Amino acid sequence: MAGDRPLAARGLLRPQQPPLPPLQSAKLLDQLRERIRYLHYSRRTEDAYVHWCRAFVRFHGVRHPAEMGGAEVETYLTWLSNERGVASSTHRQALSALLFLYGKVLGVDLPWMAEIGRPQVMRRVPVVLSQAEVVAILDHMEGTHRLLAQLLYGTGPRISEALQLRVKDLDFAHGAVIVREGKGAKDRVVMLPQSLVPGLHDQLNAARSLWTHDQAEARGGVFMPDALERKYPRAGASWAWFWVFPQAEHSTDPRSGVVRRHHLYDQTFQRAFKRAVTAAGLTKPATPHTLRHAFATHLLQAGYDIRTVQDLLGHADVATTMIYTHVLKVGGGGVRSPMDSLAARPRP
Numbered sequence: 001m002a003g004d005r006p007l008a009a010r011g012l013l014r015p016q017q018p019p020l021p022p023l024q025s026a027k028l029l030d031q032l033r034e035r036i037r038y039l040h041y042s043r044r045t046e047d048a049y050v051h052w053c054r055a056f057v058r059f060h061g062v063r064h065p066a067e068m069g070g071a072e073v074e075t076y077l078t079w080l081s082n083e084r085g086v087a088s089s090t091h092r093q094a095l096s097a098l099l100f101l102y103g104k105v106l107g108v109d110l111p112w113m114a115e116i117g118r119p120q121v122m123r124r125v126p127v128v129l130s131q132a133e134v135v136a137i138l139d140h141m142e143g144t145h146r147l148l149a150q151l152l153y154g155t156g157p158r159i160s161e162a163l164q165l166r167v168k169d170l171d172f173a174h175g176a177v178i179v180r181e182g183k184g185a186k187d188r189v190v191m192l193p194q195s196l197v198p199g200l201h202d203q204l205n206a207a208r209s210l211w212t213h214d215q216a217e218a219r220g221g222v223f224m225p226d227a228l229e230r231k232y233p234r235a236g237a238s239w240a241w242f243w244v245f246p247q248a249e250h251s252t253d254p255r256s257g258v259v260r261r262h263h264l265y266d267q268t269f270q271r272a273f274k275r276a277v278t279a280a281g282l283t284k285p286a287t288p289h290t291l292r293h294a295f296a297t298h299l300l301q302a303g304y305d306i307r308t309v310q311d312l313l314g315h316a317d318v319a320t321t322m323i324y325t326h327v328l329k330v331g332g333g334g335v336r337s338p339m340d341s342l343a344a345r346p347r348p
Helices: 028-038 043-059 070-082 088-105 111-115 131-138 143-155 159-163 194-216 266-279 288-301 306-313 318-329 338-344
Strands: 176-179 188-191 246-252 259-263
Touching: 028 043, 028 088, 043 070, 043 088, 070 088, 131 143, 131 266, 131 288, 143 159, 143 188, 143 194, 143 266, 143 288, 159 266, 188 306, 194 246, 266 288, 288 306, 288 318, 306 318
Parallel strands: none
Antiparallel strands: 176 188, 246 259
């Protein structure tokens, strides 16, 4: 990946990469977007890389990156760390964006990138809700937002993965949900909670009403990944590819300019979730992603092995999943505090 230490710095040879096609755009940021889309990076990655490359150019007085090099990159990253106090993950994302800009867009050799320091990734203990706290939040949500929250807790996907579910991804016969194009562009299969089956059927009925309305008005269908829209031009208008959680109104696709129906916006759900957390009187800094943490922790508390939880979460490295075991080592049935033993002693 772009943020990894170059192979040459570890004494290894770089694999031969196929040449990239010439860029058609004239402006730098348009060239960046063009290359990102050619390599099929996600929209979130595109937004992040454009943000950091634009900020880098502005930081250096709107100088063109081709006129700069390692010293300017190092100066900018140092400023982000020392003056802005960004997290290590944010620091690495900015570096990855600049690596991509120089290597994939400008085609510049990057021997000096091996000398740029990379912040150590800090694994922090996640915020985890108890089952009672999950119930309290759900009690203050309703409709589609409540069902979506139940799905996040019941199956453990990232919010973007849940929002991008298509009708065909719900397998009621086998009690499974297929999560498509997760982190690392990988698919995985998770359980479909039987308690959510009635609610999901109701949600599909509501979604089908919107789909039928779109068909009657000859709308252009929904977004299709990669080249599938050209390969199967009618699939985007089919019921199988329709969103499980569609947006009520149509919107303009920022990449193609096509007006079509998108899935629910994550910001809309995040605001509803925040209101529910406040109404439930919780003091923990809970977000929708906290439901994913709760899913993993509660499965481990129930006795499921770490590898099973890793597969369900879609983690490439089991070390990422192991962070949830730290929650179980204290409070949840691990070490007994000596204060409790002292309190249990009879007073003289």
